[in-house]
Amino acid sequence: MSAIEFHNVGRKFGAYEAIADVSLAVRDKEFIAIVGPSGCGKTTLMRMVAGLEFPTEGRVTVNGRVVRAPGPDRAVVFQQFALLPWRTVRENIGFGLTCTGTAASEKRKLVDHYIKMMHLDGHADSYPHQLSGGMQQRVALARSYVIDPDVLLMDEPFGALDAQTRTVMQEELVRLARDNPRTVLFITHSVEEAVYLADRIVVMGKKPGCIREIIDVSDVRTSEAWQELGIDEVMDLPSFVHLRTRVWRLLRSQMDDE
Amino acid sequence: MSTLDEIMPISVRVWWTVAGFLALLGLWLGVSHSGLIEARMLPGPETVASTILRLMHESFAGSTLQEHLVSSLGRYLLGFGLAVLIGIPLGLMMGWFEWLDDLVTPFFEMLRFIAPISWVPFAVLWFGTGIGGPLLIIFSGAFPPCLINAYRGAKMVDKRLIEAVRTLGASNYRVIKDVLLPGSLPSIVTGVRLSAGIGWQSLIGAELIVVSSGIGYLMVQGQANFATDIVMAGMITIGCIGLLIDFSLRVIEQSISRKWSQGGGSQ
Numbered sequence A: 001m002s003a004i005e006f007h008n009v010g011r012k013f014g015a016y017e018a019i020a021d022v023s024l025a026v027r028d029k030e031f032i033a034i035v036g037p038s039g040c041g042k043t044t045l046m047r048m049v050a051g052l053e054f055p056t057e058g059r060v061t062v063n064g065r066v067v068r069a070p071g072p073d074r075a076v077v078f079q080q081f082a083l084l085p086w087r088t089v090r091e092n093i094g095f096g097l098t099c100t101g102t103a104a105s106e107k108r109k110l111v112d113h114y115i116k117m118m119h120l121d122g123h124a125d126s127y128p129h130q131l132s133g134g135m136q137q138r139v140a141l142a143r144s145y146v147i148d149p150d151v152l153l154m155d156e157p158f159g160a161l162d163a164q165t166r167t168v169m170q171e172e173l174v175r176l177a178r179d180n181p182r183t184v185l186f187i188t189h190s191v192e193e194a195v196y197l198a199d200r201i202v203v204m205g206k207k208p209g210c211i212r213e214i215i216d217v218s219d220v221r222t223s224e225a226w227q228e229l230g231i232d233e234v235m236d237l238p239s240f241v242h243l244r245t246r247v248w249r250l251l252r253s254q255m256d257d258e
Numbered sequence B: 001m002s003t004l005d006e007i008m009p010i011s012v013r014v015w016w017t018v019a020g021f022l023a024l025l026g027l028w029l030g031v032s033h034s035g036l037i038e039a040r041m042l043p044g045p046e047t048v049a050s051t052i053l054r055l056m057h058e059s060f061a062g063s064t065l066q067e068h069l070v071s072s073l074g075r076y077l078l079g080f081g082l083a084v085l086i087g088i089p090l091g092l093m094m095g096w097f098e099w100l101d102d103l104v105t106p107f108f109e110m111l112r113f114i115a116p117i118s119w120v121p122f123a124v125l126w127f128g129t130g131i132g133g134p135l136l137i138i139f140s141g142a143f144p145p146c147l148i149n150a151y152r153g154a155k156m157v158d159k160r161l162i163e164a165v166r167t168l169g170a171s172n173y174r175v176i177k178d179v180l181l182p183g184s185l186p187s188i189v190t191g192v193r194l195s196a197g198i199g200w201q202s203l204i205g206a207e208l209i210v211v212s213s214g215i216g217y218l219m220v221q222g223q224a225n226f227a228t229d230i231v232m233a234g235m236i237t238i239g240c241i242g243l244l245i246d247f248s249l250r251v252i253e254q255s256i257s258r259k260w261s262q263g264g265g266s267q
């Protein structure tokens, strides 16, 4: 059984068909990157897994169960962080644990662990507006990881960050994915980010939104041990350059269709 | 605000206020001593001032001015408190549960047009002239701003925050308490301030008709005795206390909205 399954999923907004006939099976602990032209329905697809949106055709299942509502088994990391401005870093990270009724001592231990892991030491009692964008996104990542979800859904999580911070966060995410493997759906506009992070890359097309091609990266990544290398080293590898060009061409052809 | 301060320094503006106040006082003093209007109809400011002092240690209509004030304030706090305690949670819940919104809004929209004073006959019939009747009248005035502002505040909270906590497993209760309530705090505080003002106005209206103590009752008794100075003393007390209530809530409101804009109430 796959972790996430889309069965002939379609979504209409009124008469407008945003997504048509998407089928995809995501394996357990697989890192999927989704790329595609703006408006092709990437966010909508992800929201249907989160339970924030529902298909008008077909169905979406997580661990075999049809998604009917949001739940802590499917954590979402938003582009705009969406941290509670009136809560400290510690309280924001611990929020999900409070919701699930985790014991205070256990909660403290877990939150402390993620504060350290995300290099947020010394900021535990700061408020989100006192942190840089990169730090806020670390808090959001920690908040999602700490509840130990089966599935992590990330919608352009680094889209609001500057280039340097973004690179640091990408490496951070690879480290996280290596040490705590999870099933991940990762939406991005950056082809390099997709190739660097994903096991498989889903390239979408639009009018209506659909899957055009799925590119497997996991074999190359494992055989060349990318996760042991820094992002700049990986980006110099011929295999990386080759994949990047391939994805980029596909993406370009989707955009030229407009 | 800052532009006006730049054109006219604060001290100058304070002087204008003082000047306006003195001019009014002077006019009152002048007219009352001109013989144009009978002193019984328009007592001078000095007479009203001494009446206020006299009412403070001599009882009239059963109690001293302070005792009337305490009984008014007690009634007021009860009605106002009840409005806050019911209005805010209900408003937030209506902002969250659509069915509750659909259920309550039509009734509420209709009730809103019944001014607090129009509740008097009903309030007396149902709750009598003791504590119940006046309470309902204050409540009917103080309740709508609390409800409406909590509701509007909740509706304006960043949807992404709500979605974020829902994906973290937040229950309805947690969405309301941890996101909608803090997120709409500035709007709620404004509602509470408006409700405090309307509640105070409604209270006096209620007291004019239904009770046997309080500032409103004192004024009615003054009127019955043709004591214009007592009526005016009552009005001045109402105005001053109202001003005081509004001022303190304004201070709280400003400090909260300042904190919120600093703290980046939203992204």
Ligand SMILES: Nc1ncnc2c1ncn2[C@@H]1O[C@H](COP(=O)(O)OP(=O)(O)OP(=O)(O)O)[C@@H](O)[C@H]1O
Binding pocket: A013, A018, A036, A037, A038, A039, A040, A041, A042, A043, A044, A045
């Ligand atoms: N709630 C909605 N109501 C109406 N139309 C919507 C709604 N949500 C999405 N759409 C439409 O569905 C299409 C897909 O939107 P979606 O946000 O999923 O695209 P996307 O691939 O995430 O785009 P981007 O890369 O710009 O984020 C768009 O045309 C959008 O206008």
Ligand SMILES: [Mg+2]
Binding pocket: A042, A043, A044, A155
């Ligand atoms: Mg999107």
